[in-house]
Amino acid sequence: MxxxxxxxxxxxxxxxxxxxxxxxxxxxxxxxxxxxxxxxxxxxxxxxxxxxxxxxxxxxxxxxxxxxxxxxxxxxxxxxxxxxxxxxxxxxxxxxxxxxxxxxxxxxEPYQFNFDILFATETLLLITSLLCVTSVSSIIMKTIISKWNLKEDGIEEASLKSAGAYIGILERLFVFGFIIMNYWEGIGFLIAAKSVFRFSDLSKAKDRKLTEYILIGTLLSFGLAILFGLGYEYVSMLIKN
Structure with a gap:
């Protein structure tokens, strides 16, 4: 088949x-x-x-x-x-x-698809974790950093529409994947790669607020991904035991 x-x-x-x-x-x-x-x-x-x-x-x-x-x-x-x-x-x-x-x-090649697997505890846990890493984390981050409005401070980056949100979601998915694969070195590589790409933004920023804003967003994004990743691993272990 x-x-x-x-x-x-x-x-x-x-x-x-x-x-x-x-x-x-x-x-x-x-x-x-x-x-x-x-x-x-x-x-x-x-x-x-x-x-x-x-x-x-x-x-x-x-x-x-x-x-x-x-x-x-x-x-x-x-x-x-x-x-x-x-x-x-x-x-x-x-x-x-x-x-x-x-x-x-x-x-x-006739086969029988087991629909019960879609509602198995492990599958539901994975779906819940992925939603937390993507949608829930985005809302949490938006809520936390909303107290700092760069537009009001006259600092506004020219960028693609919603590009920052998509980048954040992708990086958290990568971090989550590295954790469940027990490949922590990958997270270090991801942080290093993002730092290289962001270095030009930080070096050109004349206002310290932009630098701090980027760092807070990055640390929040990685922190939430690690938190949900470890949570998934812990609950998954409880289910298996």
Missing amino acids: LALIIKLILAHIIGDFVLQPASWVIHKEIHKHKSKFLYWHILLHLCALVLVLQFNFTYWLGILIIIITHYFIDLIKLLLKPKLNSRLLFGLDQLAHLIVIVLVVKIY
Whole structure:
């Protein structure tokens, strides 16, 4: 089963990412179903599937299902492009393709998915911890550092919208991952890497307030990630015992 899933996903990656030029994507977005590259794209997927499956045509039904559904999924994506957020649309598009692949694998190698695992204590603990590291930590940090308003003090950094929030979430996820893998050296490397990138900001800052603001935010972010990471490890150990 696993071998078939890997083969189908590999074919999808080859067709959707590796061998699809940006010019094709642009042409499809403009011309929708009239774009010749939409059909070239589907043909490319067909070739990738046949090649990866080593010309084993016992999978002809699965190949047919994937190709037909891929066409309609891509067409729906193109039609919804002007109406929905492109990032959301991309995620839904890829999810739909993966669901089709999973269903095709089930046709040839029937398996029973254990939905109980989604509600197992360990799974719920992991989900809770990840939400704490991302959303809860962001709100905690925003609440704590809101007492210092750089805009009121005339200190405002030119940066991408919400970039700081995304960077904070990513760094906390990395720290959390390093902790549960018991790779504490990785946290030190992450702190060092962030310090290097932030050094130019700190050295250029004429106002001491910006430097202090950045340091407080960084220490809070890492501190919360370590706190929730250790909490996850401790509770996880209690569950196992």
